[in-house]
Amino acid sequence: MHQTFDAALEINLLHANQRGADHNRSHFDAWGITCFNLMSSPGAGKTALLEKTLEALNDRYKIAVIEGDMTTELDAERLRRYGVPVIAINTGRSCHLDSKMVAGGIHRLEQEYNPADFDLVLVENVGNLVCPAEFEVGEHAKVALLSVTEGEDKPLKYPIMFQEADCLLITKTDLAPYVDMDFDRLRDNIRQINPDVTIVPVSVKTGEGLDLWFQWIAHQLEK
Amino acid sequence: MHQTFDAALEINLLHANQRGADHNRSHFDAWGITCFNLMSSPGAGKTALLEKTLEALNDRYKIAVIEGDMTTELDAERLRRYGVPVIAINTGRSCHLDSKMVAGGIHRLEQEYNPADFDLVLVENVGNLVCPAEFEVGEHAKVALLSVTEGEDKPLKYPIMFQEADCLLITKTDLAPYVDMDFDRLRDNIRQINPDVTIVPVSVKTGEGLDLWFQWIAHQLEK
Numbered sequence: 001m002h003q004t005f006d007a008a009l010e011i012n013l014l015h016a017n018q019r020g021a022d023h024n025r026s027h028f029d030a031w032g033i034t035c036f037n038l039m040s041s042p043g044a045g046k047t048a049l050l051e052k053t054l055e056a057l058n059d060r061y062k063i064a065v066i067e068g069d070m071t072t073e074l075d076a077e078r079l080r081r082y083g084v085p086v087i088a089i090n091t092g093r094s095c096h097l098d099s100k101m102v103a104g105g106i107h108r109l110e111q112e113y114n115p116a117d118f119d120l121v122l123v124e125n126v127g128n129l130v131c132p133a134e135f136e137v138g139e140h141a142k143v144a145l146l147s148v149t150e151g152e153d154k155p156l157k158y159p160i161m162f163q164e165a166d167c168l169l170i171t172k173t174d175l176a177p178y179v180d181m182d183f184d185r186l187r188d189n190i191r192q193i194n195p196d197v198t199i200v201p202v203s204v205k206t207g208e209g210l211d212l213w214f215q216w217i218a219h220q221l222e223k
Numbered sequence: 224m225h226q227t228f229d230a231a232l233e234i235n236l237l238h239a240n241q242r243g244a245d246h247n248r249s250h251f252d253a254w255g256i257t258c259f260n261l262m263s264s265p266g267a268g269k270t271a272l273l274e275k276t277l278e279a280l281n282d283r284y285k286i287a288v289i290e291g292d293m294t295t296e297l298d299a300e301r302l303r304r305y306g307v308p309v310i311a312i313n314t315g316r317s318c319h320l321d322s323k324m325v326a327g328g329i330h331r332l333e334q335e336y337n338p339a340d341f342d343l344v345l346v347e348n349v350g351n352l353v354c355p356a357e358f359e360v361g362e363h364a365k366v367a368l369l370s371v372t373e374g375e376d377k378p379l380k381y382p383i384m385f386q387e388a389d390c391l392l393i394t395k396t397d398l399a400p401y402v403d404m405d406f407d408r409l410r411d412n413i414r415q416i417n418p419d420v421t422i423v424p425v426s427v428k429t430g431e432g433l434d435l436w437f438q439w440i441a442h443q444l445e446k
Contacts, residue, residue, distance in 0.1 A: 009232070041264045042352045042381060043373025070353070072379050093383070095318065095353035127381070129265045130293070130318035130351055149372045149395065150266025156295050158265060158350070160316070172372065178401055 017135050020099030024138025034221050035121040037137055040145035042127030045171040047075045048204045054082035061119040066105040068097040068126050095128050102137040133161040141166040141220055148176045152186035155193045162193040167216055174203040240358050243322030247361025257444050258344040260360055263368035265350030268394040270298045271427045277305035284342040289328040291320040291349050318351050325360040356384040364389040364443055371399045375409035378416045385416040390439055397426040
């Protein structure tokens with residue numbers, strides 16, 4: 001969030017965004033779609049995780065992706081290889097997706113497909129461990145990723161993301177032997193900020209934890 | 224930057240910030256201080272780099288640190304061990320330092336020390352590869368860090384940071400053998416966005432490149 005020298009304006013901005021998010025969610029609900037909002041620092045592995053997820057679950061569920069990036073369609077192109085609709089949103093100078101941008105993505109899904117056919121919409125947010133956590137887009141659950149290379153202090157230093165997360169994936173566990181990550185301390189720090197979040201250590205290289213991630217998804221869709 | 228649904232407001236916000244930054248810089252100039260603004264994603268190694276920098280240069284230059292974090296003084300405490308003044312600024316919900324916050328830091332430096340005694344002020348920004356690049360704080364040079372674990376596509380996806388950087392440190396080169404970083408492609412992507420930026424690959428673990436970083440600092444202070 002930016003300080004705009006005007007607290008009332010900030011509150012209005014967040015309220016307007018929340019109304020848009022509620023509206024988006026009512027569409028998803030009407031169509032029987034579950035929506036996740038994936039968020040992390042740049043380079044924590046959101047797109048790589050989505051690649052593995054599409055590869056594994058594409059036959060089981062009807063999936064669409066809403067792909068947020070400031071510029072380029074690099075990530076969208078990576079995901080289109082898996083044969084699912086990938087709606088690319090370029091945020092320009094904005095450091096996060098907001099509900100209005102995602103409404104635009106939903107509108108494109110409606111124009112090109114029958115949204116009621118879909119089970120799951122995966123929103124990949126702009127890489128940023130701060131602001132995306134404050135701007136709901138209509139998701140049913142927030143998924144945060146933290147790479148083992150980022151350090152165990154991050155939940156304390158960026159608490160909003162960790163407070164808001166329903167599922168926290170600790171990514172790149174294959175790199176753990178080469179960095180000084182103290183897993184116990186990381187878990188303690190996470191639990192201090194959010195006692196209830198589901199924590200899943202994963203590696204897209206070794207496959208560690210991916211089954212647990214897929215089980216978490218299945219459980220959300222059965223709700 | 225956030226979209227506030229009001230372009231004029233965004234421009235006013237950046238203009239007000241720029242005036243503050245110019246004011247801060249005029250103070251630094253009057254005192255003979257050179258100021259760098261260090262920016263990166265969370266966990267790219269800003270604090271670890273500052274530790275090595277203070278260790279190596281503390282005898283040569285009189286250094287102060289302005290340490291920006293949303294919450295906690297964890298990083299400030301790490302740096303205070305090196306016996307330099309570390310002014311901690313908690314930004315709260317703000318995802319970046321702005322010139323007003325740094326002005327507050329400068330004011331505290333003035334109250335507790337004689338600023339004219341200092342050669343170098345190192346500002347460590349909030350971990351965020353987007354917004355800090357848009358909010359100048361009065362620095363003479365912008366230093367961006369990108370870890371080898373973040374991927375070679377980042378300059379294209381987060382262009383503002385890479386456009387603005389005067390010096391780009393590619394950090395954690397010790398992890399390069401364990402990730403699929405293509406250095407040539409990374410350099411091409413950086414050059415596409417910013418042909419003139421100084422690129423220094425470094426590792427605080429092996430010490431690779433640190434001498435080049437210290438030389439870059441020395442060169443800036445001789446200007």
